[in-house]
Amino acid sequence: MNETLIDIERFSTMDVPEQERFNFWSDGGHCTYSLENHAGVSFDWNYAGATVGSLSVGEHTWLHGMHRPAFTATRDSARIRKDGLDVYQLTFHLSGELSLQSAAGSGLKQADELYLLDSSQPFDARIVAGDMLWLAIPRTDLPSEVEKLHGRSLVTGTGRLLADHIRSLVRNLPLLTTAEIPDVAQATMRLVNACVSTTPAALIEARQEIGTLLRQRVQCYIDAHLSSSELAPGRICKEIGISRAKLYQLFEHTGGIMRQIQRKRLERVRAILANPDRSRESIASIAERHGFVDVKYFNRVFKAAFGHTPGETLEAQFDRENGWTTRG
Known part of the structure; x- marks a missing residue:
C-alpha cells in the first residue's frame, strides 16, 4: 500500500532580490516588523512548516551563522482585529535571541526556553535573527485559562519535554504520512495539555507520551x-x-x-x-x-x-x- 507523505510548505527569502528579502519575509507574518540593523548581510531565511491535524508546526532557519540582524515585531490591537488570528503559539529559539514585552512583563527568552504567545493579545519583541521552532494550536483546542500564560515561559519538566517533542516533530515532518497524522496530533495535544494545565488528569492522559520523551x-x-x-x-x-x-x-x-x-x-x-x-x-x-x-x-x-x-x-x-x- 502506498503511503502519502504530508505536504510541507516551504519558502526562502533567497527566491527574491536581495533588497526585497526582509519585506518578503515580514509580509508573511502576523506582526508589524521593522529592521533595526542588517549586520552587513542580506536577510536570508528559510521557512518550512506543515499542518498536523488542527495544529501547525514549523521552523525558521537563519542562513548567515553569527551575522545576525536585529529587528522589532509588534502585534497590537489594530493588527489583531485585522487578521483575526486566534491561536496559541509555543515557540523556542535554537539560536539568536528574543526580548519580549507583554502583559506578563518583559524579559529575554534564552535558547531552548519554550514560551507561549496568545495571538489575541498584544506584545512587542526585539529579535536577533536565528533559528526557531514553533507549534500553533487553535484557541478552541485548549482550556480558556491558557490565555493567562501569554508571554510566559514554560520552564517545568513537562515544558522541556514538550520542546523536545516539537524538535522531534519538526525533524521528522518529511517522513510523516497522512495516515499517521491523527495519532501524532493526539499525542502532541496530550503533551501540550499536560504542559499548560496543572490538573492530575492532564498528566495521567499524557503519561505514555511523557514516558517516551523521558526515555x-x-x-x-x-x-x-x-x-x-x-x-x-x-x-x-x-x-x-x-x-x-x-x-x-x-x-x-x-x-x-x-x-x-x-x-x-x-x-x-x-x-x-x-x-x-x-x-x-x-x-x-x-x-x-x-x-x-x-x-x-x-x-x-x-x-x-x-x-x-x-x-x-x-x-x-x-x-x-x-x-x-x-x-x-
Whole structure:
C-alpha cells in the first residue's frame, strides 16, 4: 500500500532580490516588523512548516551563522482585529535571541526556553535573527485559562519535554504520512495539555507520551556521557530531574538502567574497534575509558553481547583492511 507523505510548505527569502528579502519575509507574518540593523548581510531565511491535524508546526532557519540582524515585531490591537488570528503559539529559539514585552512583563527568552504567545493579545519583541521552532494550536483546542500564560515561559519538566517533542516533530515532518497524522496530533495535544494545565488528569492522559520523551532524554544523556566516570543513576536523575524510582521504571522493560548503560558502552567500544581510522589505542585502554576497569570482565560481557571477543573484532577489521576473507 502506498503511503502519502504530508505536504510541507516551504519558502526562502533567497527566491527574491536581495533588497526585497526582509519585506518578503515580514509580509508573511502576523506582526508589524521593522529592521533595526542588517549586520552587513542580506536577510536570508528559510521557512518550512506543515499542518498536523488542527495544529501547525514549523521552523525558521537563519542562513548567515553569527551575522545576525536585529529587528522589532509588534502585534497590537489594530493588527489583531485585522487578521483575526486566534491561536496559541509555543515557540523556542535554537539560536539568536528574543526580548519580549507583554502583559506578563518583559524579559529575554534564552535558547531552548519554550514560551507561549496568545495571538489575541498584544506584545512587542526585539529579535536577533536565528533559528526557531514553533507549534500553533487553535484557541478552541485548549482550556480558556491558557490565555493567562501569554508571554510566559514554560520552564517545568513537562515544558522541556514538550520542546523536545516539537524538535522531534519538526525533524521528522518529511517522513510523516497522512495516515499517521491523527495519532501524532493526539499525542502532541496530550503533551501540550499536560504542559499548560496543572490538573492530575492532564498528566495521567499524557503519561505514555511523557514516558517516551523521558526515555529519549535519558538515552541522549547516556550517549553524550558514555566515557564519563560519573555516569550513574544518581547523576542521571539529577541532570534529567527525575527520581530514581521513575528512572528504574522507565527502563525496567529493557533489563534496567545499568544494563542500558553497559549495552551502550559496549556498542561504542565495538564501533571504535571496528573503525579503520581509529588510533592504535589498546583494547584495555579503550575499555577503561568506557567504564570497564576489569579487562577479563569486559572481554566476557563483550563476547556475551556480540558473539566474539574484542580481539576478534580487531582481527576482523585487520582482515578487511588487507582484503582478506579468512584468517590464516
